[in-house]
Amino acid sequence: MKITHYTNEISTLFLLVILLISACQAPIHTDKTTTTSQPNLFLFLADDLSYNDLGITGNPFVKTATIDAFANEAISFEKMYTPSAMCAPSRSALLTGLYPHQNGCHMNHGSIYKEIKSLPTYLKALGYQVALVGKRHIKPKENFPFDYVDYEEMDTYLAKVNQPVCMIYASNEPHGPHPQSKQAIENVMLPKKWIGTKSTKEKILGYYEDITTLDTEFKRFLEAIQANDLAKNTITIFTSDHGYEYFAKWSCYEAGLKIPFFMQASGVKFSTEKVETLTSFVDIVPTFIELAGGIPPKDIDGKSLVPILNGAKKVIHPYIYGSHTTRGIYSGKTYPIRSITNGKWKYIRNLNHEEKFQNIITNSWNFDPTPKTGSWAEWLAVLAQDGKDAKWASFYQKRPAEELYNLEKDQYEMVNLVNNTIHQSIKEELSQQLTSWMEAQNDKGISSELAVPLKARDMSKVPK
Numbered sequence: 001m002k003i004t005h006y007t008n009e010i011s012t013l014f015l016l017v018i019l020l021i022s023a024c025q026a027p028i029h030t031d032k033t034t035t036t037s038q039p040n041l042f043l044f045l046a047d048d049l050s051y052n053d054l055g056i057t058g059n060p061f062v063k064t065a066t067i068d069a070f071a072n073e074a075i076s077f078e079k080m081y082t083p084s085a086m087c088a089p090s091r092s093a094l095l096t097g098l099y100p101h102q103n104g105c106h107m108n109h110g111s112i113y114k115e116i117k118s119l120p121t122y123l124k125a126l127g128y129q130v131a132l133v134g135k136r137h138i139k140p141k142e143n144f145p146f147d148y149v150d151y152e153e154m155d156t157y158l159a160k161v162n163q164p165v166c167m168i169y170a171s172n173e174p175h176g177p178h179p180q181s182k183q184a185i186e187n188v189m190l191p192k193k194w195i196g197t198k199s200t201k202e203k204i205l206g207y208y209e210d211i212t213t214l215d216t217e218f219k220r221f222l223e224a225i226q227a228n229d230l231a232k233n234t235i236t237i238f239t240s241d242h243g244y245e246y247f248a249k250w251s252c253y254e255a256g257l258k259i260p261f262f263m264q265a266s267g268v269k270f271s272t273e274k275v276e277t278l279t280s281f282v283d284i285v286p287t288f289i290e291l292a293g294g295i296p297p298k299d300i301d302g303k304s305l306v307p308i309l310n311g312a313k314k315v316i317h318p319y320i321y322g323s324h325t326t327r328g329i330y331s332g333k334t335y336p337i338r339s340i341t342n343g344k345w346k347y348i349r350n351l352n353h354e355e356k357f358q359n360i361i362t363n364s365w366n367f368d369p370t371p372k373t374g375s376w377a378e379w380l381a382v383l384a385q386d387g388k389d390a391k392w393a394s395f396y397q398k399r400p401a402e403e404l405y406n407l408e409k410d411q412y413e414m415v416n417l418v419n420n421t422i423h424q425s426i427k428e429e430l431s432q433q434l435t436s437w438m439e440a441q442n443d444k445g446i447s448s449e450l451a452v453p454l455k456a457r458d459m460s461k462v463p464k
């Protein structure tokens, strides 16, 4: 057996040498779009944009003409999920093809493990130049060997492209702080479960204004691709890292994990217009590797989307998982959350549900006392008066050990069916599957979370 294995290694080495020699002899790509079959790969990443908050996904209060027009001509991924609803874990999963507990960055402001490879490493080996424009929020830098480009340098960078290019454009919008909106607050649309107090409405209107700014930025991005003659053999994607604030960011609810994802392909033919099967951010690395002509590694969590796009497969994931580590976010205490969905049902486990969930919304930057003014203070005032919306102010901080939702009837996860006897078999199936997945991921639940230090802007305020 050893001899066969050795022979195989020799053959692989030989093949690699031949491929390297051929690559060295290949003509330099002088025309950016026609002499190579390797497509240019562009991905525009919004920051904290919820799925529902685009014109095309149903929000009449935002002006997103460019994104809507792009999405109308794009393949829409209806069930695309980030594995975690906060910046660093979402971006690390997107760029490694690994779920958070496998790549090491399951906490915000965290780092991936030293031995983990990322998108630029894979694509540079296939002859690409790979750039990250704008927001980073990924660590350590040596594991992400991008060409780091400032927003204002993007045009200059694209003008000099002379080989296939992959560019991740990471916007700072519509992440706060937000501008003060001049729109009237009376009839503004709020996400489900949000309590419509004055400050909450003002906050959401400011967020909507930032979405309009995002749309302008996306327009400039598309124009830069066109202006630099890079649009003919090209995959272009619009997406977001996760959803916005209450019951979205820092949670495992659909509003946080399910994200808009639109893909246009020019010069690359796909047979589908809509992808309704479960897909994940971890699928982007293997997809880009396959589109670039490489073979995706087998030891990552993600699967290439190419067989879905060309109709060869209908399903690549029977289940999609979510995880949230609360330690490591500002004012966050130990509150690990895990979730699993099969596309129809969603099961959530709050591993330390006896604790009160808290974060920057409830306790500001430094484990401060509950604020006396602002959106959260107003939610608590509604709770104190026992108004009709009080339930969600209470639920934000005190949740049950388990939650089960029927996503086909209840996409906003309003009715917890976990104690309903007729749904015990699906609950058991999802619960067991989630436990097996955590074991396979080396995710030790509360122990994994306790390994993460508490975080405050002023570290002297961290509770002992």
Ligand SMILES: [Ca+2]
Residues within 6 Å of the ligand: 047, 048, 086, 087, 175, 241, 242
């Ligand atoms: Ca974010």
